Amino acid sequence: MLEACSVTCSKRDRVLFENLSLGVKAGDLLYLRGPNGAGKTSLLRILTGLSVPDTGSVKFAGQDIKAYPSEYYQQLLYLGHKSGTNGSLSALDNLQFWLAQHGVQNNQDRLYEVLAKVGLVGLEDVPVRFLSAGQQRRVALARLWLKRAQVWILDEPFTALDVKGVAMLENAMKVHVESGGVVITTSHQMLSNEAGEHRVFDLEYRF
Amino acid sequence: MSLYTGIFKRDLHIAFKQKAELVQPLMFLLMVVTLFPLGVSPAPETLQRIGPGVIWIAAILSSLLAMERLFRDDFNDGALEQYMLSGMALPAISAVKVAVHWLVSFVPLLVLSPLLAMFLNLTYDMYIALMLTLLLGSPLLSLVGAIAVGLTVGLQKGGVLLALLLIPVFIPLLIFATSAVDSAALQLPYQSQLAIIAAMLLLAAALAPFAIAYSLRVSQN
């Protein structure tokens, strides 16, 4: 469904990976592994289209994502290192705005429900900067339940989460994959069995 | 369309939550203007002669201080990434953000301008000309400034660099704006200067959003 065709990426004039090809199909959970500086984040950003590879292209459903961005972005959910939430707005405001921006219908009740699910009952209208790091991450993760997207690209989604949070997220990945979605993720800790079957892709540190 | 008004409202809302950041450049402007009578001469004629230039230079400097805010928060907290992945047109988003920035940083300046004109002993005609040049010129500052902000937003130490990049670019505006006010002081027509500033504004309005969008993409890379 999503494939990278011989992409090359160099950062600070060091080649991170060269002619790398990678494909995922519906129902895949791809776990990217590699040491610091191997280019995991760069690869994910190329897959989302945020970064442009030096050579090669990324295709979604057989079409170049540069040529048909809106089709791809309707089906994409990306969570990066940065949460994408503004500190002076509440969780509720942040999510509402994000949903409107991504063209997702929403209603207040559903938002409260999802925020409760990620363990933020009573914190819905507190400015996000007053929340702890883990809670902020949960606000960002709430998007997974709000937007129906086929492709999830999650960069280090487990950072700052507690054990319960990790389990919840792994379960969500499993459910998503079982219903025919795609998850591409990186993490420093191994995925547990909670997450279900997954494919590992190793990125070497290159010189 | 409602998407863009959504961004407009959100940015306005956030801006008013960070009041200190709104007020500080204005205080800076006021203080810079205060320095001139003290440093040059408090004689009314001298002040009247240098007044337009002083106000415009102070306005440019204070706008450079506030400029960085334009994309900094959105870049740092990742909101910009999410904008880019929403399928919305980035040039349009940039234009909306520039509009908000203009509203929150230059409209207060316009409100403050009678006080500055009084401090520097400008005549009524000069004041009207000053208002008109600020009205036409300040959106130009925001639009062109946003390109450089887009380029430097990913750098940790972008502050001084931003000023280095922008000051030379703002020189024509300074020349035409102050000369308009000078003409007003001599009871001469100054429509031609205003027309040139307006032409520059239109040019910037047509091109800058695309340049801003491109710069933001470069910064994301």
Add this chain to the structure above:
Amino acid sequence: MQFESFSDFINMGGYAFYVWLSFGVTFLVMGIIAIQSYLKQSSLLKAVIVEQERKARIKKARKENTHAQ
């Protein structure tokens, strides 16, 4: 030749200082940037070798590490 004598030429109709200063500084600055560019070229090529040796060291260390394990 526009000048009667060599000393006239040096004198430049009384503007010697300005004329020779201009020409002198111009060619000096041009010389500096040319030389600087060439010096940088050779230092860069040396840096390439240093970089290559560093990389070889890292590779060797890695190999020994894996053997030890």
Add this chain to the structure above:
Amino acid sequence: MWKWLHPYAKTERAYQLCITLQPWFWAGALLCLTVGTVWGLAFAPQDYQQGDSFRIIYIHVPSAILSMGTYVAMAIAALVGMVWQWRTAYMSMIAMAPIGAVMTFIALFTGAAWGKPMWGAWWVWDARLTSELILLFLYMGVIALYGAFEDKQQAGKAAGVMALVGVVNIPIIHYSVEWWNTLHQGATISKFDNPSIAPEMLWPLLINLLGFALFIGAVTTVRLRNEIVLRELHRPWVQALAKQHVEGKR
């Protein structure tokens, strides 16, 4: 023409092209600069108003013209890089920046040295000098922006945007400054207002103009080679080259 240029988007080909062009640039530059300068200094007739001080024109005007020209060339390179995604175009843009800044400096310095006997002051806010000064600021901005980025590919793109913003601004700056100048100083005679210059004065000027242009070309090729080596540090062909160079020295 683009078909012909396209192979040079590859850095190795561009490097080879630089090596081929370089001796021609150097030879031409030396020849033209020697002929133009000697002719201008010794054989061209005196100016009836300014005497021999006008001979500074033979470096001032070429450097002033080419400082603008180099900036425009940088902007074109940036545009080519942007449209066709050529890394080499960005590299050549940044290779040109320092030499363009040097040209601007020369134009400023010689303008000041010429102004002193003419106006009695080293610095007068004359239209041409003022626009040259602003041009120097623009050059410094591009160079500073390029230097601020760690990732040089990103740096090239960013500096390219700034070069394009600058090039849109250059005509505006030029006319605004000229206009401002006429407002503020009526009396001083502009030293550049020679409606018709005698041909025996013009020839050395044109030869020097060509000489400066070739010099810029020569330095640009050297600097472009540096830039390519710096950016392609890990390519085998650069490493082979480095080996050759170091061994050649021993």
